[in-house]
Amino acid sequence: MTNQPIREFFTEDHRRLERIFEKSTQDLSNIDMKLYAEFRVGILTHIKMEEKIFFLAAQKSNQNTPLPLASQLRLEHGAITALLVPSPTKEIAIVLKELLEIHDEKEERTDGMYEASESLTQKETNEILAQLQSVTLVPVHTHNDAPIALEAAKRALIRAGYKFEELLMD
Numbered sequence: 001m002t003n004q005p006i007r008e009f010f011t012e013d014h015r016r017l018e019r020i021f022e023k024s025t026q027d028l029s030n031i032d033m034k035l036y037a038e039f040r041v042g043i044l045t046h047i048k049m050e051e052k053i054f055f056l057a058a059q060k061s062n063q064n065t066p067l068p069l070a071s072q073l074r075l076e077h078g079a080i081t082a083l084l085v086p087s088p089t090k091e092i093a094i095v096l097k098e099l100l101e102i103h104d105e106k107e108e109r110t111d112g113m114y115e116a117s118e119s120l121t122q123k124e125t126n127e128i129l130a131q132l133q134s135v136t137l138v139p140v141h142t143h144n145d146a147p148i149a150l151e152a153a154k155r156a157l158i159r160a161g162y163k164f165e166e167l168l169m170d
């Protein structure tokens, strides 16, 4: 991954967020809500950095045409975000972990979204890194535990091509 500092930046953030998530969900019947809150802010801020800064810059350098992977990743961001609305249950934590693995791989892999975006934005690497480093954290709302919130998350997953119950069993 030489000379791909933005890809490296985001990949390291994936590992950092995984560590926080793993710690918070070590005991699935007793999720550490303080750590989970840290994960939630971190992942929402990570998604903001991708959509509002990096992927957007790549799109601009691509004659304002979204990259091939962009729409699928956006749907997955929608599903991740929706899964963070209800309080985490054992099931939600399992599904989130599965979805993040699938999602992060699409971004990190060779020919994935990070590499494609990085090659389109080579002339602006330093500006983009500066913007990423000065991003403000996404404020999060309290969890919504009405059944409708989980239903909305399941529908967002379906829009992205996944089924909650299937990810649960993987």
Ligand SMILES: [Fe+2]
Pocket: 047, 050, 073, 077, 103, 107
């Ligand atoms: Fe992402």
Ligand SMILES: [Fe+2]
Pocket: 010, 014, 046, 050, 104, 107
């Ligand atoms: Fe990412």
